[in-house]
Amino acid sequence: MAATSRGQRRVDVTDQIMDAARRQLGEVGAAGLSLRSVAREIGMVSSAVYRYVASRDDLLTRLIIEAYDSVGSAAEDAARDHADSTDLERWVATASTVRSWALEHPHQYLLLYGSPVPGYAAPDDTVGPGTRVTFALVSVLRDAADGGRLRPASTPAVVDRVLADDLRRLAGVVEIAAPDRAVLAFLVAWTQLFGLISFELTNQTRTMATDPAALFVAATTAVGHHMGLR
Amino acid sequence: MAATSRGQRRVDVTDQIMDAARRQLGEVGAAGLSLRSVAREIGMVSSAVYRYVASRDDLLTRLIIEAYDSVGSAAEDAARDHADSTDLERWVATASTVRSWALEHPHQYLLLYGSPVPGYAAPDDTVGPGTRVTFALVSVLRDAADGGRLRPASTPAVVDRVLADDLRRLAGVVEIAAPDRAVLAFLVAWTQLFGLISFELTNQTRTMATDPAALFVAATTAVGHHMGLR
DNA sequence: TGTACATCAGTGAACGCGCGTTCACTGATGTAC
């Protein structure tokens, strides 16, 4: 019996394919990723990779799920590891972890949060993993709210009936007991977070900050504070 | 003499090329845009478009500049048209105009603020037009500051020396006389704005808001208020 | 106003490339008895 059984070899080769795909994603971006060049890289004939992957779209889907799980678990870890810090510090730490992940895996980040890949429609399997980061971020707010430590700033109430309903519904979905304006502040914080990361990655902030990390921390602290975290 | 002189015809055909390119951008995205299909659409042979456009990259560059100018002037108009409103209303109006433009031209927006196009590097000509939107947004803050109407919220000062220098330098570049924390708040507002728009366009907020415009206004109002606008 | 020449727009063929996907095949690895 060989040291590598048929089953073992199958997972090894699948790993090789995913590794190569991830590497190529990092070089040419999602739109340029091709099965043929993945096959070439691991020394296989192009038709052979069809034994492991159903199609190019299937490969993209796997990369997406993998990436979502990767950021997702990084964020979850950060939130868990900072359970003893102040709420605000914990928020900044979790957000910073998302940023670090993005800087380390720029193309994977852009695969998730950049332009849609032309001709590709993400299947429903990607939705679940996609919510992990957001839930990790929300958990910081929830714990603060549950602990009665939330001090949301009072902002002008431009929240109409429909929006108020949405905010309350959202609060229910993520199971937090926080006032509307805290939920709204979370949405602000959430979009600001990804907006700044995206701008950093696409160089829109190029000339702005000598120390981008410091800017990120300052911005994240400000919105976290505004959300009511202390 | 023909009604259409050689010179006139030249601009007509160039317009046709740009129109077709813009349309195709809207269908296949920037990565999928091809000179050959643009030529096909306007009933020309592919080599003929090289009389009007130096290369595919050149076409992309023109589309980018055109798009930057389009959002830029829309934002400038909005800021000008609301010069008599309150600062906060003016801010929300200008931001909403950017959002509307993005919803009307999603692929042009993504060309500017989505993932970089693989194999394409934007030349320096795009930098100038690219700053127009940002300057239009900044002008709202500047006018409020100049009028002595700015009431920036006090946020925890996690602004170290290096960042403070950057913020002061930025304030100089955009010629506003506002405290560090207002400049920081502007960067928050600016990234939040584009972050939310990007999330709307890529459907990340799909299930969240019944009325996305209401959410946008509420969010923009909150950050505008936080920036010190009233 | 008419002629000679220069400029320019558009043609069609070609080069060389890479892509996703299918299919009949060989040979090795496993399984049942």
Next chain:
DNA sequence: TGTACATCAGTGAACGCGCGTTCACTGATGTAC
């Protein structure tokens, strides 16, 4: 333990496609005298 058969991984050729870009060419539009 040995043999017969089934399963599976990988091969190589092929299909049909679209792409960017170059080049020698024709014929029409302009310009100078």
